[in-house]
Amino acid sequence: MNSPGIFAAVAAAAGSSTDPALITGDRSWSRDELLLTAAELSEGLARRYSGGAVVVETDDPVSTALLTLAADRAGIPVLHRDPSAAAGPSGPAVHDETGTAGRPAPTGGQESPFLGLVRAAADGPEWAGELPPDAQVFFTSGSTGTPMGVVRPAAAVLADARRVADFLGYEPGAPVVCAAPAFHAYGFNYGLIAPLVAGAAVRLLPSRCLPSTCAAAVRALGARTLIALPAHYGLLAQGAGWQGWTVQHLARLRAAVSAGAALPPAVRQHPGNTLELPLFNCYGSSEAGAITLSRVDREQEPGDIGEPLPGVRVRLDGGELQVQTSSLALGQFGSRTGNRLLPVSEPDGWYRTGDLARWSGVTPGRLTLLGRSATIINVAGEKVSPGEVERVISQHPSVLDVSVSAVADEVRGEVPAARVVLRPGAVESELVEWCRTELAPHQMPRTFERVDRIPRSATGKALGARPARDSG
Template sequence: MMSPGIFAAVAAAAGRATDPALITGDRSWSRDELLAVAAELSEALLRRHAGGAVVVETRDPVATVLLTLAADRAGLPLLHRDPATGARPAGPGAAVRPGADESPYLGSVRVADGPEAASGLPADAQVFFTSGSTGVPTAVVRSSAAVLADARRVADFLGYRPDAAVVCVAPTFHAYGFNYGLLGPLVSGAPVRLLPSRCLPSACAAAVRAVDARTLIALPAHYGLLAQGAGRQGTVAQDLARLNAAVSAGAALPPAVRQREGGMAELPLYNCYGSSEAGAMTLTRVEPGQEAGDLGEPLPGVRVRLTEGELQVQSSSLALGRFGPGTGGRLVPVAGPDGWYRTGDLARRSVTSPDRLLLYGRAAAVINVAGEKVSPAEVEQVIARHPGVLDVSVAAEADEMRGEVPVARVVLRPGAVLSGLVDWCRAELAPQQMPRTFEPVDRIPRSATGKALRKPPQDDR
């Protein structure tokens, strides 16, 4: 019952089907092995679900790959859930329990239930959940064609091929790690070495060396740790020396990485701007002295426009819709009637290079200070340049006289003095941008992809 989707695309990938395709800590899988196991799993899923949507909750990327291929082959919508935040089954019998003669990978799957069981999901749907950095996570529904278009766009740009291995440290239950660290390599024939998202810098660098990788897919926090590790151990920088691209996405890069501290000056670092709804929109090399918020130029096949400062996009990677809080269990399209998706991000074109986009904040996050509009992202960019700052998050706080004012949470380097940062900001920021308070904290809570959490994660049931 093969559909012309993800299963077929992996089966048709370049390279020899018997060569290593997926490498984990304890074993290597060829493409033939992956497809054979996935075919068996698809039959088991059909026997159990016969048309209903299923949820995969696992941190095991092998299970993610096998169940994605199986669900696509069986024509079943698949929801990718972070096992730390996924909604639990509501009633008895909701969870799948593998029988004695069935694959243990079925233990990572359950029936979509309650608010997850949205109406109108297409049979080839791949559903990812937003980070929930501003509240309850929302489900983003993508067709297999959109997912494949996104994976191939990134793979083509980064040069994935059978003789150029990829190392992925990003969690694969999010669209970034799944598309660029799993699916992109699989459909282009590039072998991929998978690591847990929590791993030591030395282990990440050693994996790059071991498979002679040309691309590293990781999160901003990973690069922060690598910068520290490279400063203490010259071997970390040496292990990364043969990379053609070290890709980051999900949040802003730590100041130490942008400033290329700790022996990371030669790292070919790329920042990916994208979203679960639109996929990758830009991939740009991070260079010293870049303008703040520089996103680079749109990727081939991605069209952009600015409407009243908001960045809007059209591409073959657009999601079909969303469901979640406020949608009544219905699938709500992400694109407007004109086919354009409103990202909610504020951007402008570079004066020196009009094809390049400069991001300066979220429309919904703009702080109204006595009628003056202040972007938290722009304030964060200035604070992050201070040599004593390791991390920063700026948000709005109610103010009786001015309506709203910015406030800042900062993680300082050992020995840094808060008064020095305050003086720096007074010299660098406009009066309306100046945070009313600077709260020193040990860490800033972040989502699995690195976004600062404005509200604590909640269960969405």
């Protein structure tokens, strides 16, 4: 039986192996309990599956932790899938449904999560044979096209986790609270694997919790780091879903981290004022892991993502940001690759992010993100970045949220269109007039659709954009 990297790295972590390692709901798991239960589960997985992969579709982060450790130890690839997704990969699947087939035996008096094996086929999808036995696979949100599986071997997962843990100061005695979903690479890395390999206790919360729940968990645990989503900080900046003590309970944090999507305009308008938090914005991807972690302040120019993390190399080629990193994924698969595993990097080892960027004109070495090359809007030959238009619109004090996409135009081919969430009492015409003074004519949205909210993915990416053309 194999003993690949993640299980071994957690077993070798610093700190006491009997102190709480994972805390969720009313359950607390020490590292010893996690490893023993995962070892028992891995034996069952090894007996049950001969080849293929296991699909993990669960909201329970402890289930994700146990399956990750167990499958890693057994040499079985894991496909992490959003349990609310409408469709996904086939193969043996594990979810939270009560059952006994895949339920690990209780250990140390702790009741283990319900892990029901809902499909018991011995073989996974045809392409699963191409996956390395230590693979952890994450699916992109699909906000810019068809969802793709991103294949991350254990070495890349651990390099990413250790880079994050070193930068944020994860260590025994410095607990972490995480409110990001573990089926997404951000929550999995920052809130699950990084604390486990650094010996830091982590309290895992539902991703749809209120800021007051995060604050109570931070205070109760004495947490030094909060891993949360842009929506959590947006609610906090607006004063929604929290009591007067919420910010005070977060004051002892040395880092409050956001990733998965851009921070809401309300946060950018008020950091250091309403929030009073050491707020860090992470730029990265499922393919490359964490690339930058930048402290947010009001003086930053729009799109500033800071400097590359230690060990991450970047370059600009024709305005596109490219990355070399030890946390780079092995490849991608999906319908666009013919369900074949294709490398994500060029032959020279550089990964093309698809993001447009420039070097900051303020501080050498810092990067400013301009938007996605695939979403650039061609307005009669003039190139418009939706992200740049969003950043300008978001600076208006009446704007709580904004999303810009392309719509077809008979004369100019395509033009920008904006969906906006405005503060109560805001006058839409004032925003339109303000945009006329701040945007170039070809950047000006043809329409401003006022909406109550902008649907977003689990990590905050805008959904429901209306493409002007087939994105492939």
